Amino acid sequence: MKIFRCFIICSLCSLLLTGCWDRNEINEYAFWIGTALDVTESGKLEKSAQIAIPAEFKTLKGSGGKGERANIVVSATGSSIVDLIQQIQEKLPRRIFLGHRRSIFIGEKLAHNGLVDIMDQFTRNPDTRMRTDIFVVNDGKGKDALTINSPFNQFSAIVAVHQDRYCRLGDTSLRDFLLDAGRDGIRPSMPMIDIAPVNKLEENKIIEVRAVAIFNKDLKMVGKVRDRESLELFWVKGVLKNQYVSEETGEGSISLYVSNLKRKFSTTIEGDKLKVRVKLIGNARVVENNTPIDLSVSSQRIHTERKFNKIKAQQIEATIRKIQKEYGQDVFGFGEEFHREHPKQWKKLKAQWDQKFPTIEVAVDVGIKIQSTGDIRKRIPRIGARE
Amino acid sequence: MEPLNPVSVSANIKDNETVLRSIFHHCADIVFRPLNLPDRSGILLVYIDELTDTNKLEQIISACMMNDDYSRLTQYAIVHSYSEIVAKVLKGSTAIFMNGLPVAYMADLTAFKQRSIDEPSNEASIRGPREGFTEDLKTNLSLIRRKISHSRLKFESYHAGELSNTEFIIAYIEGCVKPELLQEVKSRLESFHTDQLLDSSYIEEFIEDKPLSLFPQIRNTERPDTVCSSLLEGKIAIIVDGSPNALILPMTFWSGFQAAEDHYERFLYVSAVRMLRMLLAVMSCLLPSLYVALTTFHPQMIPLNLMLSISAAREGIPFPTVIETLLMEIMFEGLREAGLRLPKAIGSAVSIVGALVIGEAAVQAGFISAPIVMIVAGTGIASFAFPSYSLALPFRILRFPLLILGGFLGLYGVAIGIMIIAIHLVTLKSFGTPYLKPTAPILPNFWKDTLVRMNKRFVPAQRRK
Numbered sequence: 132m133k134i135f136r137c138f139i140i141c142s143l144c145s146l147l148l149t150g151c152w153d154r155n156e157i158n159e160y161a162f163w164i165g166t167a168l169d170v171t172e173s174g175k176l177e178k179s180a181q182i183a184i185p186a187e188f189k190t191l192k193g194s195g196g197k198g199e200r201a202n203i204v205v206s207a208t209g210s211s212i213v214d215l216i217q218q219i220q221e222k223l224p225r226r227i228f229l230g231h232r233r234s235i236f237i238g239e240k241l242a243h244n245g246l247v248d249i250m251d252q253f254t255r256n257p258d259t260r261m262r263t264d265i266f267v268v269n270d271g272k273g274k275d276a277l278t279i280n281s282p283f284n285q286f287s288a289i290v291a292v293h294q295d296r297y298c299r300l301g302d303t304s305l306r307d308f309l310l311d312a313g314r315d316g317i318r319p320s321m322p323m324i325d326i327a328p329v330n331k332l333e334e335n336k337i338i339e340v341r342a343v344a345i346f347n348k349d350l351k352m353v354g355k356v357r358d359r360e361s362l363e364l365f366w367v368k369g370v371l372k373n374q375y376v377s378e379e380t381g382e383g384s385i386s387l388y389v390s391n392l393k394r395k396f397s398t399t400i401e402g403d404k405l406k407v408r409v410k411l412i413g414n415a416r417v418v419e420n421n422t423p424i425d426l427s428v429s430s431q432r433i434h435t436e437r438k439f440n441k442i443k444a445q446q447i448e449a450t451i452r453k454i455q456k457e458y459g460q461d462v463f464g465f466g467e468e469f470h471r472e473h474p475k476q477w478k479k480l481k482a483q484w485d486q487k488f489p490t491i492e493v494a495v496d497v498g499i500k501i502q503s504t505g506d507i508r509k510r511i512p513r514i515g516a517r518e
Numbered sequence: 519m520e521p522l523n524p525v526s527v528s529a530n531i532k533d534n535e536t537v538l539r540s541i542f543h544h545c546a547d548i549v550f551r552p553l554n555l556p557d558r559s560g561i562l563l564v565y566i567d568e569l570t571d572t573n574k575l576e577q578i579i580s581a582c583m584m585n586d587d588y589s590r591l592t593q594y595a596i597v598h599s600y601s602e603i604v605a606k607v608l609k610g611s612t613a614i615f616m617n618g619l620p621v622a623y624m625a626d627l628t629a630f631k632q633r634s635i636d637e638p639s640n641e642a643s644i645r646g647p648r649e650g651f652t653e654d655l656k657t658n659l660s661l662i663r664r665k666i667s668h669s670r671l672k673f674e675s676y677h678a679g680e681l682s683n684t685e686f687i688i689a690y691i692e693g694c695v696k697p698e699l700l701q702e703v704k705s706r707l708e709s710f711h712t713d714q715l716l717d718s719s720y721i722e723e724f725i726e727d728k729p730l731s732l733f734p735q736i737r738n739t740e741r742p743d744t745v746c747s748s749l750l751e752g753k754i755a756i757i758v759d760g761s762p763n764a765l766i767l768p769m770t771f772w773s774g775f776q777a778a779e780d781h782y783e784r785f786l787y788v789s790a791v792r793m794l795r796m797l798l799a800v801m802s803c804l805l806p807s808l809y810v811a812l813t814t815f816h817p818q819m820i821p822l823n824l825m826l827s828i829s830a831a832r833e834g835i836p837f838p839t840v841i842e843t844l845l846m847e848i849m850f851e852g853l854r855e856a857g858l859r860l861p862k863a864i865g866s867a868v869s870i871v872g873a874l875v876i877g878e879a880a881v882q883a884g885f886i887s888a889p890i891v892m893i894v895a896g897t898g899i900a901s902f903a904f905p906s907y908s909l910a911l912p913f914r915i916l917r918f919p920l921l922i923l924g925g926f927l928g929l930y931g932v933a934i935g936i937m938i939i940a941i942h943l944v945t946l947k948s949f950g951t952p953y954l955k956p957t958a959p960i961l962p963n964f965w966k967d968t969l970v971r972m973n974k975r976f977v978p979a980q981r982r983k
Contacts (some may be wrong), residue, residue: 132730133945134730134938134941134942137938137941138938141934141937141938142934154814154815154925154926154928155814155815156813156814156832156838156839157813157814157817157825157828157829157832157839158829158832158833158834158835160817160829162822162825162826162829164822183826183829185826185829185830185832185833186830186833186834228817228818230817230818231817231818231822231825233822260818289822
């Protein structure tokens, strides 16, 4: 009888709790997969939503029915984000569900205008998933990214997430962006996607993730770095895990697959001068060797390794200098390291960090170790083979 | 039973016959067989036709008559009172009266038709002994005694049932069993009164700790080897005449997950299988409620692609998920119940119809979504994985309240349900032993044969006093 009493008491108690009655059938949700934010000509905020259409998803899985997209893009224009969510809800017969939003695309124009007003909603609204990925659309509108019709997935928002992962730019989610934005010694950066068509076949089907947008303290986009430089940026920032590196060594080019990428900063303050030593390490596997060097010989390999590291260090130094000079934003987190190593001086530095950052002397030391020379020891035509 | 008058056997067999005939009035199976001998006035045999080996009786009597030597009969028990004669005759003995002697010789020539020792049908095993208990008490005792040939194995005989007058045996190993436990069991066995004791389950209902609990507190088995290993663990077995199911007590939750085969197969494999069983047990209880709770309350917890598939499958389904699942579960239980007692030929027809109608047509017609069919099927399979049928029953039943809780309150409700079950299980005791022993209370020394089974050489020899 005790168990019955316990059961009745528990069930009665549960009725006192509010907020538990949010039961909704799964087919009465409109799953919001991706968001795009833009500014209109008149300066208003435009929000577009990629909403899943499960019925078309079904025919897609079955016998390749009529549906090709399985999603619909709905837009609304207004002043605040929540107002826009309301407007979008008014266009949909099902309850909006934000819990599965995978990515947010921000038009470059809006990014230049600043994201502070937008980010408040993302941090306040409990429906927002912090692991949502966030992108700036290079030279375009966020909405265009949503209308991409990728052959790999019905949702371009998901394609962007996957591509971000495999392009080795690291997973920059909303949470990472907000964490960086909240710190003093680092400025946020965000991957960018390109949707400019390269050729007829790729048009409206393919997106590229190959650049990084750099933001300042007010969350305004101040610039972007592309391709190799963007990878170097992420390596120095410490979020890159592995990458392919190809360098011209003078005798030909060598390509390495470098994994276990790590970085280490050491900072010194000499009077007015701030110095950072960046140590970058990684384990490499040779994947292409267009030089006459026989990598199976230790002395030659070590020589090549050193040369390679030197070239790479110079490049990275150049990239850092470019970011210091052109954008003046500490996207690498040097400030965080100063904060850790010199907490007392940091109190003074903190306020004027944006002025100090371009003046930092940076020395880069790359320590890639070639651990494997690949399957073959010598090149096929026996050029450079040991006699 | 009516008091007998007169009480003692008389020297005249005619008188005896009259008295006994009045007692066995309208008992067609009782045979009165007077034999007229040349020198004496006669012998009277009273027995039950089907329970007696008439050939043997015939042999004995003819041998006596031919040699005119009746001293052979004196080897049988001598009984003076009618009540005792009646009791023994009803159990299958033959009463032999001789004119001029005020006694009856009770010859135990019992022979009746009985099932042979078969493989236990509900607890079959791949490896290990294949014999199972039968309905005959003596056979069952011999099966146990053959495995434990030691004088410390005790069989104490009791009788219960005013009308059925059934014998049952308490088996235990002196020194292994705790005296307090034995005392407790005996006192409970003596404290109940019943008219009938047709199966061991009758005793179970009278002596279990919490009759209202869903969980069985006494284990039952058809296997002599299971009984023996339990006896060696210091447990007590009750074997009832006429029942092929022996009771083992006290029972713990974990022992319900042990199949007899576990001790015969290699221990690593057994450990893996036991963990699988636990997983399936949890599934059989929670799968439908978790599905309902997650899809209707917490869609953010389901991976996106899976959720889109479920959502697509649910497109256009008329019922809410809770109702849908409840309907399908009831249908499944119905199918199982219907197939259980049907003849084998029809049983397969029922399952084909059930599988076709429910699995195929309902989904095609759009009444039921395909994931529900999978969930119900998965739950069904999981609920068959219990080695003990009686422990599978509470899990089968608890599925429904949990499903309703999950449908009304989401994961919160499922959590409440699990907590109530957990509270009940930790408070439950079987004859003084905590039901969840050795996990609650935590006794790591006993863990070597619960969720996993350690190699026998790492398990200490039976703990004796």
